[in-house]
Amino acid sequence: xxxxxxxxxxxxxxxxxxxxxxxxxxxxxxxxxxxxxxxxxxxxxxxxxxxxxxxxxxxxxxxxxxxxxxxxxxxxxxxxxxxxxxxxxxxxxxxxxxxxxxxxxxxxxxxxxxxxxxxxxxxxxxxxxxxxxxxxxxxxxxxxxxxxxxxxxxxxxxxxxxxxxxxxxxxxxxxxxxxxxxxxxxxxxxxxxxxxxxxxxxxxxxxxxxxxxxxxxxxxxxxxxxxxxxxxxxxxxxxxxxxxxxxxxxxxxxxxxxxxxxxxxxxxxxxxxxxxxxxxxxxxxxxxxxxxxxxxxxxxxxxxxxxxxxxxxxxxxxxxxxxxxxxxxxxxxxxxxxxxxxxxxxxxxxxxxxxxxxxxxxxxxxxxxxxxxxxxxxxxxxxxxxxxxxxxxxxxxxxxxxxxxxxxxxxxxxxxxxxxxxxxxxxxxxxxxxxxxx
Amino acid sequence: xxxxxxxxxxxxxxxxxxxxxxxxxxxxxxxxxxxxxxxxxxxxxxxxxxxxxxxxxxxxxxxxxxxxxxxxxxxxxxxxxxxxxxxxxxxxxxxxxxxxxxxxxxxxxxxxxxxxxxxxxxxxxxxxxxxxxxxxxxxxxxxxxxxxxxxxxxxxxxxxxxxxxxxxxxxxxxxxxxxxxxxxxxxxxxxxxxxxxxxxxxxxxxxxxxxxxxxxxxxxxxxxxxxxxxxxxxxxxxxxxxxxxxxxxxxxxxxxxxxxxxxxxxxxxxxxxxxxxxxxxxxxxxxxxxxxxxxxxxxxxxxxxxxxxxxxxxxxxxxxxxxx
Ligand SMILES: C[S@@+](CC[C@H](N)C(=O)[O-])C[C@H]1O[C@@H](n2cnc3c(N)ncnc32)[C@H](O)[C@@H]1O
Numbered sequence: 001x002x003x004x005x006x007x008x009x010x011x012x013x014x015x016x017x018x019x020x021x022x023x024x025x026x027x028x029x030x031x032x033x034x035x036x037x038x039x040x041x042x043x044x045x046x047x048x049x050x051x052x053x054x055x056x057x058x059x060x061x062x063x064x065x066x067x068x069x070x071x072x073x074x075x076x077x078x079x080x081x082x083x084x085x086x087x088x089x090x091x092x093x094x095x096x097x098x099x100x101x102x103x104x105x106x107x108x109x110x111x112x113x114x115x116x117x118x119x120x121x122x123x124x125x126x127x128x129x130x131x132x133x134x135x136x137x138x139x140x141x142x143x144x145x146x147x148x149x150x151x152x153x154x155x156x157x158x159x160x161x162x163x164x165x166x167x168x169x170x171x172x173x174x175x176x177x178x179x180x181x182x183x184x185x186x187x188x189x190x191x192x193x194x195x196x197x198x199x200x201x202x203x204x205x206x207x208x209x210x211x212x213x214x215x216x217x218x219x220x221x222x223x224x225x226x227x228x229x230x231x232x233x234x235x236x237x238x239x240x241x242x243x244x245x246x247x248x249x250x251x252x253x254x255x256x257x258x259x260x261x262x263x264x265x266x267x268x269x270x271x272x273x274x275x276x277x278x279x280x281x282x283x284x285x286x287x288x289x290x291x292x293x294x295x296x297x298x299x300x301x302x303x304x305x306x307x308x309x310x311x312x313x314x315x316x317x318x319x320x321x322x323x324x325x326x327x328x329x330x331x332x333x334x335x336x337x338x339x340x341x342x343x344x345x346x347x348x349x350x351x352x353x354x355x356x357x358x359x360x361x362x363x364x365x366x367x368x369x370x371x372x373x374x375x376x377x378x379x380x381x382x383x384x385x386x387x388x389x390x391x392x393x394x395x396x397x398x399x400x401x402x403x404x405x406x407x408x409x410x411x412x413x414x415x416x417x418x419x420x421x422x423x424x425x426x427x428x429x430x431x432x433x434x435x436x437x438x
Numbered sequence: 439x440x441x442x443x444x445x446x447x448x449x450x451x452x453x454x455x456x457x458x459x460x461x462x463x464x465x466x467x468x469x470x471x472x473x474x475x476x477x478x479x480x481x482x483x484x485x486x487x488x489x490x491x492x493x494x495x496x497x498x499x500x501x502x503x504x505x506x507x508x509x510x511x512x513x514x515x516x517x518x519x520x521x522x523x524x525x526x527x528x529x530x531x532x533x534x535x536x537x538x539x540x541x542x543x544x545x546x547x548x549x550x551x552x553x554x555x556x557x558x559x560x561x562x563x564x565x566x567x568x569x570x571x572x573x574x575x576x577x578x579x580x581x582x583x584x585x586x587x588x589x590x591x592x593x594x595x596x597x598x599x600x601x602x603x604x605x606x607x608x609x610x611x612x613x614x615x616x617x618x619x620x621x622x623x624x625x626x627x628x629x630x631x632x633x634x635x636x637x638x639x640x641x642x643x644x645x646x647x648x649x650x651x652x653x654x655x656x657x658x659x660x661x662x663x664x665x666x667x668x669x670x671x672x673x674x675x676x677x678x679x680x681x682x683x684x685x686x687x688x689x690x691x692x693x694x695x696x697x698x699x700x701x702x703x704x705x706x707x708x709x710x711x712x713x714x715x716x717x718x719x720x721x722x723x724x725x726x727x728x729x730x731x732x733x734x735x736x737x738x739x740x741x742x743x744x745x746x747x748x749x750x751x752x753x754x755x756x757x758x759x760x761x762x
Contacts, residue, residue: 008647008743051743051745051746052743053648053742053743053745053746054745054746055746055749073749074748074749075749075752076749076752076753157746162546163543163546164543164544164546167543183540183543183544184536184539184540184681186543187539187540187542187543187544188535188536188539188683190539190542190543191519191520191535191538191539191542191566192520192535192539194518194519194520194569196443196444196569197549197572197573198443198444198573199443199444218548219548219549219570220549221548221549221550222549222550223549223550223574224549224573348444370444370446370502371500371501371502371503372446372500372501372502372503372515372516373444373502374518382686382723383721386688386721386722386723387721389688390688390690390721399457399513400457400460400463400515401460402460402685403685403686403688403723404683404684404685404686405683405684405686406536406681406682406683406684407680407681407682407683407684408679408680408681408682409679409680410677410678410679411661411678411679411680411735413658413661413662413665413676413678413737414665415662415666418658418661418662434457434502434513434515435502436502436503436504436513437446437500437501437502437503438503
């Protein structure tokens with residue numbers, strides 16, 4: 001698990017972003033693993049040992065209709081590039097409104113797909129069997145081809161996950177996966193929070209598929225000293241994006257995941273147990289002794305969600321020093337104590353991305369923020385942040401409170417065909433402020 | 439020296455942000471003396487709408503503390519790249535935080551990244567780039583305007599950032615970023631009038647394992663030329679986007695409620711009674727009466743690693759053929 005970044009080879013165990021035209025999917029590569037891509041089931045073994053950014057063609061597995069294997073390619077034949085279109089209309093005056101224009105049935109197309117997945121071939125057949133294609137204008141012919149090509153596109157590219165790719169992927173799949181945090185929202189949460197590779201950062205995140213802690217740890221960086229306390233409301237925290245980033249061990253160890261209620265209870269009710277140490281960061285030797293006690297059934301116990309992470313925590317158990325059975329603490333307790341020691345010394349940055357009403361959370365967590373530092377609160381709704389605004393105004397130690405939202409627009413840029421993209425969406429709201437020192 | 443990391447106490451020579459109100463934010467230097475127009479040393483006094491501030495008094499104060507002015511008060515904050523962007527002395531047009539944020543995320547910068555920027559301009563973006571890549575990354579920034587390059591260099595030194603940034607005084611359209619940077623950069627950012635002339639030079643500077651590029655242009659024609667160049671050179675994921683931020687004023691508003699019920703009945707005298715005026719109270723967020731409707735188009739692209747470039751070039755060629 002040491003720093004994988006410079007490695008350009010695709011290895012078993014890697015998290016990959018599989019790109020097919022505009023579509024992306026996150027995948028953990030296993031030996032003999034399959035990937036479901038739309039209506040295709042793809043056997044992934046042939047990419048093992050190849051390189052990131054390589055392109056692979058989905059080929060029909062001999063003797064099977066639904067299964068595909070991958071073959072590395074050095075060139076790509078796309079329909080739009082190689083089709084020779086002889087005739088097009090000057091405008092669309094002759095195109096009937098609702099005529100049954102496609103001669104091929106769904107069964108015909110499935111058969112084509114089953115014989116050989118070739119977008120080139122399928123698109124050509126679709127065109128030959130279309131009663132209206134030659135009447136279409138050049139522009140709509142191109143649009144038609146692009147649309148069909150996308151559907152039957154047989155090439156995929158393998159990418160290493162990045163915060164950008166993950167953020168765009170989750171949002172495209174379903175904005176609720178990241179609580180509605182769009183890429184521009186995320187980018188601004190990170191800058192206004194003023195994240196440094198040093199210092200302690202505090203996040204409360206009620207569920208962004210791990211995107212928030214991943215993005216913050218990414219900004220804190222590897223081989224730096226900064227740390228993150230990630231508070232979450234559930235039994236276990238969402239970790240998809242975090243594990244996908246495959247941070248080196250030393251980096252992911254600097255993210256402490258704790259349950260919000262449990263860590264605050266520890267902070268208020270067990271001061272003596274955590275405060276015997278006053279250094280804000282753990283020594284590496286401490287981390288090694290914290291072993292995998294993840295099976296506990298306490299409601300507030302933190303259970304690692306993915307196997308990759310539990311491997312990490314399980315690993316040092318062989319070297320685990322023998323401690324008295326009843327004095328041995330569970331992992332989540334140790335994490336709580338570690339977090340509390342950091343909180344006692346205060347943090348340099350506070351980020352709250354909450355589904356819940358933010359006022360009580362901010363009220364509670366602001367005490368841990370050092371004076372002179374900034375905080376950021378995200379909400380999909382404006383009204384809770386308006387309430388927060390008035391709450392913060394009523395305190396005397398908060399200044400520079402700003403509430404903002406973004407308008408983001410993508411463009412299609414092509415000669416003579418440049419225009420904003422047809423579809424647009426709306427982001428959420430961001431409140432920022434600074435805490436005074438007293 | 440106040441930009442590198444989190445600081446608590448103001449030291450002599452620090453750049454300090456003075457916050458008075460949301461629209462009155464300034465940067466000042468915590469220095470007892472300053473040079474006046476005639477070149478003489480005089481006491482460093484900053485005039486605010488709420489009275490004069492002796493800058494020497496700031497030394498030793500905590501960042502985040504309240505300071506008294508003769509006719510009011512203000513607060514001192516440690517500069518962040520965001521605060522610097524809104525208070526810095528303009529030597530050129532600058533890029534603002536909404537665009538800067540998108541640039542940093544989209545360029546996939548993190549501590550350790552090597553990033554190239556041109557032009558340096560007023561250094562608004564540079565400060566945020568440096569924060570994103572330090573401590574073991576580096577920013578190489580280029581401006582062909584000698585004084586601007588020099589001023590930026592002095593400023594970085596003054597802000598304690600010298601070890602993270604190299605300022606070059608060079609025309610990057612002509613000769614690119616220099617052989618020293620061959621195969622070094624993870625990302626390149628362009629904010630100059632002819633980005634499509636510089637894009638070919640970026641190929642040499644970006645690592646063989648690939649990297650990201652961003653170009654900021656106010657005009658769509660520039661974007662079109664840049665995108666075509668990116669396509670020709672085998673960049674992928676070419677994407678153009680615009681981000682505009684709206685800042686709200688959160689307010690409580692009271693609206694008078696009109697009672698029209700009494701009109702339905704004949705006068706009985708009661709309508710003359712002095713009734714308490716009914717109002718409806720609501721909390722609302724009001725955008726400014728006028729706000730920037732355009733800053734610039736951000737075009738992003740990925741240069742694939744060398745082993746994937748030829749394939750991408752042929753793919754892009756299809757797209758180019760299509761439109762020609
Ligand atoms: C708009 S400013 C950049 C502002 C900067 N992004 C900021 O946020 O402060 C553009 C700068 O590019 C420089 N410039 C223009 N063409 C250039 C070239 N060919 N080589 C180097 N610098 C150039 C100009 O001198 C100017 O300072």
